[in-house]
Amino acid sequence: MSTNHPVSEGIILKIENVNRTYIDEDDNQVEALQDINLSVRRGEFLSIIGSSGCGKTTLLRLIAGLDKPETGKLTLDGEEIVGPDPQRGYVFQQGGLFNWLTVEKNIATGLKARRVYKKNKDLISHYINLVGLTGFEKAYPHQISGGMAQRVAIARALINNPKVLLLDEPMGALDSFTRADIQEKLLELHKKNKTTMILVTHDVDEAIYLSDRIVIMTPRPGKISEIMEVNLPHPRDRGSTQFLAIRKEILEKFHLASALPQPEYTI
Amino acid sequence: MGNVSQNYTSALPIIKSKLSKKGQKLISKKEWPVYFILTLAGFATAIASNAFIKQIADVEIKVYNVAGINLTFNTFYRFVLGLLILIYGISGIYSYFDPIRRSNFAYRAPFRFAVGIGLGLWDFLGTKLLLLPQPFFPGPAKILEAFIMEGDFIWENTLYSLRLFVVGFSLGVVFGIGTGILIGWFPKVYYWVYPVLKMTGVIPAVAWMPFALTLFPTPFMAAVFLIIICAWFSIAGLTAQGIQSTPKAQLEVAKTLGAKTSFLVFHVAVPHAMPQIFTGISNANGFAFTTLVMAEMMGQPGGLGYYINLSKVWSAYYKVFASILVMAILFSLIMKIIAKIRDRVLRWQKGWVKE
Numbered sequence: 001m002s003t004n005h006p007v008s009e010g011i012i013l014k015i016e017n018v019n020r021t022y023i024d025e026d027d028n029q030v031e032a033l034q035d036i037n038l039s040v041r042r043g044e045f046l047s048i049i050g051s052s053g054c055g056k057t058t059l060l061r062l063i064a065g066l067d068k069p070e071t072g073k074l075t076l077d078g079e080e081i082v083g084p085d086p087q088r089g090y091v092f093q094q095g096g097l098f099n100w101l102t103v104e105k106n107i108a109t110g111l112k113a114r115r116v117y118k119k120n121k122d123l124i125s126h127y128i129n130l131v132g133l134t135g136f137e138k139a140y141p142h143q144i145s146g147g148m149a150q151r152v153a154i155a156r157a158l159i160n161n162p163k164v165l166l167l168d169e170p171m172g173a174l175d176s177f178t179r180a181d182i183q184e185k186l187l188e189l190h191k192k193n194k195t196t197m198i199l200v201t202h203d204v205d206e207a208i209y210l211s212d213r214i215v216i217m218t219p220r221p222g223k224i225s226e227i228m229e230v231n232l233p234h235p236r237d238r239g240s241t242q243f244l245a246i247r248k249e250i251l252e253k254f255h256l257a258s259a260l261p262q263p264e265y266t267i
Numbered sequence: 268m269g270n271v272s273q274n275y276t277s278a279l280p281i282i283k284s285k286l287s288k289k290g291q292k293l294i295s296k297k298e299w300p301v302y303f304i305l306t307l308a309g310f311a312t313a314i315a316s317n318a319f320i321k322q323i324a325d326v327e328i329k330v331y332n333v334a335g336i337n338l339t340f341n342t343f344y345r346f347v348l349g350l351l352i353l354i355y356g357i358s359g360i361y362s363y364f365d366p367i368r369r370s371n372f373a374y375r376a377p378f379r380f381a382v383g384i385g386l387g388l389w390d391f392l393g394t395k396l397l398l399l400p401q402p403f404f405p406g407p408a409k410i411l412e413a414f415i416m417e418g419d420f421i422w423e424n425t426l427y428s429l430r431l432f433v434v435g436f437s438l439g440v441v442f443g444i445g446t447g448i449l450i451g452w453f454p455k456v457y458y459w460v461y462p463v464l465k466m467t468g469v470i471p472a473v474a475w476m477p478f479a480l481t482l483f484p485t486p487f488m489a490a491v492f493l494i495i496i497c498a499w500f501s502i503a504g505l506t507a508q509g510i511q512s513t514p515k516a517q518l519e520v521a522k523t524l525g526a527k528t529s530f531l532v533f534h535v536a537v538p539h540a541m542p543q544i545f546t547g548i549s550n551a552n553g554f555a556f557t558t559l560v561m562a563e564m565m566g567q568p569g570g571l572g573y574y575i576n577l578s579k580v581w582s583a584y585y586k587v588f589a590s591i592l593v594m595a596i597l598f599s600l601i602m603k604i605i606a607k608i609r610d611r612v613l614r615w616q617k618g619w620v621k622e
């Protein structure tokens with residue numbers, strides 16, 4: 001614990017003056033993230049949207065501890081993030097499941113890795129049930145659908161009871177029905193577990209439907225251009241006037257912020 | 268599944284997808300007797316031709332007394348054929364009740380028939396007429412005579428080969444997977460060891476024979492050493508490749524779940540590398556058989572290769588064939604066991620059909 005960062009009740013994750021630069025194949029410097037400052041509130045559902053290449057994944061990886069910032073720092077409850085930790089669960093877009101393990105063994109991985117499997121075996125069926133995969137315990141990843149695979153990945157991260165769940169476009173590769181299904185599941189889990197969730201998405205509707213706040217990022221250099229509050233009660237109606245008003249506002253900001261003639265999003 | 272026959276129509280697509288061979292068809296219970304008879308008819312013909320066709324050429328037919336029973340190579344040959352009929356008969360009846368097994372049995376029926384007919388022809392040309400060049404191409408009964416004459420001795424040599432193989436190959440697998448993991452996981456080890464492995468890997472193991480024989484106190488240990496190195500190098504190379512190809516995402520996911528290095532190696536990289544490890548083991552298997560036989564022919568006090576050498580000296584080519592027959596059976600059995608283990612370990616792979 002560092003003493004100069006007192007634990008604040010409302011803020012769980014603090015990102016201060018973070019910069020991250022990559023060198024690409026042509027030896028050019030790519031400023032993936034420039035001067036990022038963000039405070040994430042305990043228990044909130046935060047979405048990050050922005051065009052491809054604006055540094056969303058980089059930011060999430062820094063929070064996960066899978067990458068390090070050049071300057072600046074990230075703290076979780078006052079503790080500096082120095083590497084990956086089960087306190088910060090991570091769900092990849094796809095391909096994160098262990099093909100050689102059944103659904104239930106994939107979900108149990110965190111318990112085994114942390115050597116607490118024996119004591120917590122009962123949790124497995126609880127989380128399988130929570131993501132609605134009862135009956136598929138013994139199935140292998142190639143035998144289940146993409147939507148089910150993502151639910152396994154979510155349960156696998158949640159079994160460690162993380163303070164923050166990081167989701168990098170977990171629904172990007174799914175059809176719209178499956179996507180809606182997982183969105184409901186995420187809301188339900190958020191309500192039940194009170195886990196802080198940070199979701200990267202390129203779907204504006206999805207962000208509005210799920211989030212308490214939306215972070216809008218712009219590319220080259222990757223920056224936060226705006227943070228919007230979504231003050232609508234759940235369940236939200238995608239067709240309501242308020243919903244559509246927020247959507248319009250975001251798209252307009254987007255349009256201006258990214259200084260492009262057309263928004264890059266197809267909704 | 269027990270209820271397959273009840274839901275025959277609805278289960279049909281699943282059953283069809285389980286037919287593994289090209290051109291394999293489903294066989295109904297009504298069609299089954301044709302294949303059953305076909306399978307057995309070939310061997311029955313072979314027995315009949317051996318029993319009823321007159322011995323034309325002048326061939327010495329010795330009588331052996333085995334456990335109180337008088338045997339000639341002909342009666343023993345017919346006994347072996349009868350045994351085959353019994354085995355195929357039982358497996359045929361067993362297959363009758365399951366659509367997949369029935370189809371498999373029927374699929375093999377024409378081939379087995381041909382084997383029986385082939386044996387009959389060979390027996391006729393090789394023994395009855397003695398038309399094949401002697402002593403190089405004995406008839407099938409003559410080959411089996413080796414087992415009546417010195418079955419114990421052949422068994423002893425088979426065990427010697429088996430022991431040599433099991434000791435050498437299992438050590439080779441252990442060392443191979445071990446070094447493969449080190450090479451695949453640690454870039455430093457890869458840099459310094461992999462080129463050496465690549466260079467030495469192309470050298471046939473038997474080339475080390477002269478060193479092996481002087482370095483090790485017993486010929487057995489020398490041969491074990493040769494089998495170890497031939498299994499070692501090919502398994503290590505493929506294991507290393509498998510470890511290195513582990514997707515970054517899987518390793519990173521494991522890290523965010525709380526995994527430390529040993530977990531990453533043994534619970535992520537190694538399981539991911541398993542298909543390649545088994546490819547390495549299968550390759551090594553072939554090399555190891557070759558090395559084993561060559562090593563035995565170049566100076567072992569026992570083994571099937573040794574038995575071949577010994578028999579050749581006496582121009583007893585039928586014994587050479589007997590030894591080859593044992594090798595064929597032994598090595599196919601070993602391959603089958605390894606394939607079974609592989610199917611079990613890799614049951615998570617796509618295309619693997621759940622029973």
Ligand SMILES: Nc1ncnc2c1ncn2[C@@H]1O[C@H](COP(=O)(O)OP(=O)(O)O)[C@@H](O)[C@H]1O
Pocket residue numbers: 022023024030031032050051052053054055056057058059222
């Ligand atoms: N490992 C890396 N090496 C070089 N450049 C990278 C690397 N990771 C990301 N980048 C670059 O950084 C920028 C931001 O990438 P990323 O965070 O993946 O964007 P997003 O997830 O928003 O699409 C992109 O221009 C990308 O090319």
Ligand SMILES: [Mg+2]
Pocket residue numbers: 056057058
């Ligand atoms: Mg991304």
